Amino acid sequence: MRVLVAGATSVPGLPLLRELNARGHEVIGVTRSSAKTSQIEQAGAKPVVADVFDADDIAKTVADIGPEVVVSLLTTLPKRGPMRVKDFEPARRLWGVGAPNLVAAAQQAGARRVIAESVIFAYGYPTSGPALVDESDPYYGPPPPGGEAMLAALRGMERTVLESGEHSDTEGIVLRYGAFYGPGVPHDQMFARMAKWRLSLDMGGNGIVSWVHIDDVVAATANALDRGRGGQIYNIVDDRPQSFNDYTRELAAKLGKPTQLRIPRAVVKAVAPYGVLAFGDTWLPVSNEKAKAELEFKPVARV
Template identity: 45%
Template sequence: MRIFVAGATGAMGVPLVKRLVAAGHQVTGLTRSESKRPLLESLGATVAVADVFEAGRLGTVLREARPEVVVHLLTALPKTGPMRAADLEGTNRLRTEGTKNLVEAASSAGARRLVAESIVLVYGYDNSGSAPLTEEHPLARTAPRPWLQSTVDAGLVLEETVLSAARAGRLEGLVLRYGFIYGAGAGSTDGMVDRVKKRRMPLLGDGSGVWSWIHIDDAASATLAAIERGRSGEIYNVVDDEPVTWRDYLTHFAQVLGAPRPFQAPLWLVRLVSPYAALSLSNLLPVSNAKARRELGWRPEYPTYREGLATLASGARARKG
């Protein structure tokens, strides 16, 4: 298939392009910068240079690529991951205005399918209990802070834009709600490695917040499965098999690196220093991947954070060798 990847040079884009090329697909990678051309060409992709906010140019490169499938992986997060609310503003715009432009351009170029990246944060900040959230769970309509609400709203706009195009018969639109992505090459993980080694990543309160993670390679394999087997108009949670408390995740992260045990910081103090971190890391987001397993025939190579984090240790040993 001819596949157009928007966000091809990002943390998610690079491993996906590698998989697509290895699977025999003809890939065009979108980048805003001519300087990223050598990277994409080294991966075996054709290069399209355009800004997603310039609708005219975006439409031109899509018509030239003539893709059957468009993949939307556009984000604008800092290299070491978001640390404050302002770090999310660029991604919010990509998920609203950028998604609209990409859907319009894909449809006009005759693309058959569009697969878009969303995030499990659309389930919100008011969940309770330990039952994993499924795609049928009610979505967030309110968040505890306006700047968190804007992030949730941007995810919801992205999903509705893609799914409404599917309902209208313009595209086979489907959405992947990724868990929190980690692994070597993911900026947030690389930044976390440095902070954990220097004991600058504290455990907040009792560490009872629950997140659902997905290794970067498993996120790529799930995206490939959605391209090939996903159903139009559907949403799939892309997470591993085991939601985990921040206490267990961070403690194991430090053990894998041979780093000191993280120190504990009172939650009230963290709220004063970083309200974003306090709210995000205390959130409860246990999420189920049952639908993706059932309908996409997908299985994570790293079913829990323990197997996934082990790759950080093996990578470190390889670099030392």
């Protein structure tokens, strides 16, 4: 199948290009920068240069290619993850304007399906909840303080994708990924480096979130090309929700550095208040049953 991937050079993008190529698809990767086209070629895909903020440019690009499926891995966050709500400002614009331009382009080109990256924080930031959160109430948590517009843009992007099939031949699927870990994930590499120095962050709180290995993100996204139902959200997370502190404790033990000096939560909060809210206080242990049942998602538990 001919597949166009926007966000092709992102953390999950390059391994996804390789996986789709290995599965026999004809893969085209979008980048804004001609300097990054070689990365796309090395991952076995054909590069195309376009910017989703330019509605005419992306519409022409998608129409010329005529893909059966369009995958959106469009995010734009600081390399080491967001520390403050204002770090989401570029992503807010991308979700609010760029991603809808891409969906419109897919519709005009007659693509059969559009699959879009989202994140478990689209549920919001509740501080308590059920033992496992599933897709039945997709919006049950509140926004982070000052992050109302950011969360509205993320949820608005999701709705644009989910409702696409109601007024076009292009059905939409939203994948809510957990917090990434694994090779090539910059924040995971940073925590591993810190662990080697016997340092870790104390996020404290009673929060629990769901995580996902980058290989599982890639497999689930590739499966979604021809599995799952249009108009649906799927949580893509591993089987083990965990507090941030337990996650870094396991990482340190795995690296043979079990004794860690934890930088106190108050210090972390002063530098990264969003990080502490999302990874210290937020209750998002998320169910992957729907993805297992409908996308044949088989996460491999690793830390």
